[in-house]
């Protein structure tokens with residue numbers, strides 16, 4: 001628990017935070033050592049670790065909208081490391097560990113809540129896959145077990161054990177599974193970065209990336225042109241469009257992902273629950289609302305509209321899992337546009353342009369990686385392009401040598 | 416529900432269709448480089464704007480081409496592939512197999 005919270009608790013007057021705000025906007029400087037394109041969680045986390053661990057503070061984060069207004073503000077905040085591949089599990093486990101300490105690090109409550117995540121298996125094949133995932137996760141220090149129907153009933157008494165006539169055979173119980181307040185993560189990093197001298201420029205859209213002799217020299221924005229020693233793109237759904245400005249293509253397709261939330265009800269659901277066969281996940285927030293999420297939209301789009309079709313199909317499955325929810329009302333719905341790779345793993349590291357780095361391909365699963373991605377991207381940038389071992393498997397050119405890191409099965413139903 | 420005008424079956428619910436990806440030229444798998452093949456299989460322009468794509472009407476097994484705006488979600492035009500493909504495209508399975516076993 002952050003100690004400031006305890007202090008506040010003991011105060012008689014309303015706790016007013018002196019330095020809650022970000023610094024007032026300034027003009028863009030003509031030149032920065034590092035320009036970060038995209039002020040989502042990933043962009044500001046990279047800026048934070050550049051300043052904190054590498055003393056690099058002549059950094060500008062350029063955000064076309066407002067801080068964390070992209071997918072950082074739209075995700076359902078599932079944090080977990082129970083993936084399938086060794087590369088994936090190693091990487092995401094580091095992030096889970098960093099999340100555990102983030103409130104203390106920021107001295108700001110990100111409402112990290114480690115309630116465990118339960119994924120249901122309805123077929124023998126899925127049970128076998130879960131066994132493997134449990135073992136891989138344990139091997140890399142995670143806490144994951146295969147559990148049977150009796151234990152599932154004890155964890156989630158309200159669950160229908162025979163949803164859509166597909167009996168629940170077993171569950172992958174990931175005790176490290178957690179959730180956090182996504183906005184707070186972006187704010188914590190942004191505050192920490194700007195306090196160390198990083199500039200965050202909101203309402204600043206990058207309109208072109210100028211490459212000369214294979215190197216980025218400047219970045220054009222709606223507020224003028226800045227020179228840069230190097231640049232990082234962390235623009236999620238807009239990854240292909242930004243890469244096109246820098247002159248190359250990416251193995252990414254942009255799909256909308258929708259989510260929704262009900263009116264609040266009394267606490268009844270502690271773990272995050274998802275079903276591999278019903279492509280649906282359900283969790284209850286600290287405020288009592290129930291959050292639903294599922295698979296991506298069926299075709300690519302750069303549009304954050306919501307559709308009735310998705311609601312009908314997703315909620316039909318959610319009601320199979322928790323029949324009493326049929327009486328609840330939806331309160332909000334939204335979508336984000338996500339940068340999907342065909343192997344459901346991210347693209348991090350070098351690009352065809354020498355001093356231009358990639359933080360992309362986060363699709364529907366990149367919130368949980370915010371801390372470790374920021375930390376390793378900062379290492380990459382500070383070393384002038386030496387790729388940290390942890391992220392080497394996620395290089396874009398893995399597709400050129402057909403060495404994908406396949407996380408599809410471990411990602412599709414629960415982000 | 417959103418309606419897709421199918422050149423064969425007329426206007427139908429979009430849930431009856433499967434998105435098949437950008438229309439693009441396939442390099443010859445027996446002679447192209449690995450990089451060219453990877454570009455074809457994995458990389459994409461992923462444009463925000465009007466795109467030309469393959470779509471399948473699943474119920475009738477009919478493939479056609481749609482021009483669609485990926486920002487406004489409007490379907491601009493759909494047509495039979497014979498408008499673009501004047502000759503039959505042969506996929507020579509034999510020569511591929513030889514290449515693999517060589």
Ligand SMILES: Cc1cc2nc3c(=O)[nH]c(=O)nc-3n(C[C@H](O)[C@H](O)[C@H](O)COP(=O)(O)OP(=O)(O)OC[C@H]3O[C@@H](n4cnc5c(N)ncnc54)[C@H](O)[C@@H]3O)c2cc1C
Nearest residue numbers: 038040041042064070071072075076078206336366367368
């Ligand atoms: C509905 C939904 C549910 C999700 N659920 C989960 C989950 O449970 N767990 C999980 O781990 N992940 C989840 N994700 C994925 C996760 O939200 C993203 O992978 C993650 O937030 C990416 O962070 P980011 O900082 O890279 O992107 P963003 O937060 O999207 O930030 C990118 C920023 O770049 C800016 N930008 C774009 N173009 C430009 C430009 N030209 N110039 C300047 N700025 C620009 C955008 O305005 C945006 O703010 C979900 C996503 C969605 C949409």
